[in-house]
Amino acid sequence: MSIIVNHLTYRYNPGTAMESTALDDINLKIEDGEFIGLIGHTGSGKSTLVQQLNGILKPTSGGVYVDGADIGDDGYDLKKLRGEVGLVFQYPEHQLFETDVFKDVCFGPKNLGLTQKETELRAYEALKQVGIADEYFYQSPFDLSGGQKRRVAIAGVLAMKPKVLILDEPTAGLDPKGRDELLDKLTSIRQDTGCTIILVSHSMEDVARYADRIVVMHKGRIAFDDTPMEVFKHRDELKEMGLGVPGITETMYKLKDAGFPVSTDIITVDTAVTEIMKVLGR
Amino acid sequence: MLRDITLGQYYPAESVIHRLDPRVKLLGTLIFLTSLFITKSFYGYIPALLFLIFIIKASKVPFSFMVRGMKAIAFLLVFSVVLNLFLTQGDVVFTWWKLKITKQGIQTAGFMAIRLTFLIIGSSVMTLTTTPNNLTDGLEKGLGFLKIIHVPVHEISMMMSIALRFIPILMEETDKIMKAQMARGADFDSGNMFKRVKALVPLLVPLFVSAFRRANDLAMAMEARCYRGGEGRTKMKPLKYHRRDAIGYLILALYLGVIIALRILLK
Known part of the structure; x- marks a missing residue:
């Protein structure tokens, strides 16, 4: 699934x-299959850019093309797009709302119009992918720890089986572990699904270690x-910057x-x- | 739609009205609103209109901003005018099918329209020229005498300023959660009434949770700075009357005098 952003301007x-x-x-x-690190100072436009990629924000001029189709066209199926381009917002745990963890993860696939069985299957798979153990499935999401909540929220997007997974500062506020x-x-999810x-x-440090391509934003460019x-x-x-x-x-x-006399090309x-x-000659 | 609400919105500008003591503006608004209901003839609204034009000019706030506040009550305005126009009994001037328009009806409807319009514009002048903090400061000091009968004036005004402060924050939060749920395929603007109301659950639950969390954080932060209510509390910028405030009160007294005189003269 290729995404092309063409002369996009947003005000x-x-x-x-x-x-x-x-x-x-x-x-x-x-x-397809890239691991891109998008970095930039606060206010450089990173978050705005990723919200363009699944059509949540509409460009002021220019366009976004997914598999050759302009997502700004009338009648383009945005719901389907949002299933394919999964966007995890900053502090995604703030979006949890259901009475138990499992139901919350089901929200995304259910909105895609999948059958009950398929929905539950995907929710189970997604929760396993982010490493949430079975005993938490029927607890209230509000009773979990911060890191667990974050992982449940990410599972909520993963359960839609996106081909492109975008995460907006997923590690903000987490401890090093x-x-x-x-x-x-994330790396193992990428290996499993090829997304x-x-x-x-x-x-x-994070992008140097995980990404194979880096895009640096500065003042909207x-x-x-x-x-x-x-x-x-x-x-x-x-x-x-x-x-x-x-x-x-x-x-x-x-x-x-x-x-x-060391080389500085080291990351x-x-x-x-x-x-x-x-x-040192050792 | 939420963004159209101009209640409590402040328009920054450099004007005499902006610099007036909030107590003058509060009393002024009260007097202006009262004057709208004292008058019993159309002529009585001429000084009110002149006064309003004078204040708006002096405040340097674009008139379009005042009108924006009117949009929110446009429905209420049309509704009450139409009801008054057709349902008032009296001398019939016009009949069409079963509907009658009476002389008294036209008069009441006219009064209603003028009163509501002036009321909204008059009070938005105050909120547009006074920061929420200033406004609650003014309320606290202006109503300070109520402390004698054990009304918790400080606490009430503190609650008011916190509530006003939270409006833009919660608005932003709503926007964020809405986007996050849309990214999970939520649909807020299609389907029938029932479906739409149900679609609000994923928005409202996180919003309430976050409001409580914020309230809790704020309470903690206030306690950490030893907040313990109004007793013996001093202000960084205490309200002080200046010459312009005296002039403001004078103009208000003059205006009130004119209105009362007109009421007596134009029986």
Whole structure:
């Protein structure tokens, strides 16, 4: 399932004194099975961009094409699209409403018009995918812990079996353990289902570790769109945008400044260890 | 639709009316509203109209903003005018089928339309030129004398300012939850009445939960800063009367005088 964003511009409150341009001439092509990290400073337009991809916001000009069809066309089946492009909002646990966990996860597939049996099957599968044990299925979602609630909410989107899964800062407010668990779950979900994942994040470490393509947003425009290795070569520009590079890359830069002949094209701890050992001659 | 509600909306501008003490504006609104009901003849509304035009001009708030508030009550206005027009007994001036329009009916309907319009515009001038905080400060100080008979004035005004403060927050929250449920295939604007009401459950439950959570957080934050009600509490910016407020009161007294005089003279 390919998504093409073509010269998309979006303004909030057009025609009023409060008008502001959130997205400015965005062009983007998302291929099948990619793991994209979407990063940018607060207010750079990341969240606005992902809401365009499933038709929740309508572009002011330009368009979004999914499998060749313009999703802004009259009569385009937006409900079906939202099943295929699953969007998990920030703090998704705030959307839970049902009396028990299982029913809540059923909400999405039920809206797609699936049979009762298929709905329940998908809900069960989705809850298993995010690692919620059976004993929680019939508890109130409000009695769960923060991390569990978050995973149940993500299961609510997963149960629609999206071909593209978009997560808007899914790790915000989680502790390091919860964060790693969640991101590892995402990787395994991707391996199992082959879906495309777009991860909106603030954390350079997370995207460097998981994504194979990084899109950097700055003031409503795309600043960089490349592999993590290439993007993190622009250390100074990224810093100017208030972003920076992963801590380990920063460390390599500092080592180089201190006179060690190390390479700075390093974004993970493992490769950093090898590089440092090599330079030290061990 | 929610965004059309201008109640409690503030329009920032630099004007004398904006800088007036909120107590002057509160009393002024009260006097203006009362004056609308004192008058018994159409001529009596001329000073009210002039007064309103004078205030609007002085407030530097675009007139279109005042009219926006009218939209919300347009239905009520038409409804009451039509009812009064056709259902008032008296000298018939016009008959069509079973409907009769009487002289008294036209008069009452006219009064009703003028009163309602002036009432809404008059009170929106106050809310448009006064920040919610200022307004509740004014209420608290202006009604302070009620403390003698043990009315918890401070608590009431605190509740009011918190409620006003929460309107935009809850509006934003509604928007967010609505989008999140739409991403899960929820449909808010199709189907029959019953279906639509049912579709609101996934919106209202999270909204209530979040309202309670926010209220709880706020209470905690207030307690952490040792809030314990109004007794002995001081203000960072205490309300103080200035020369312009005295002039404001003078103009109000003058206006009230004119209205009462007209009422006596134009029997």
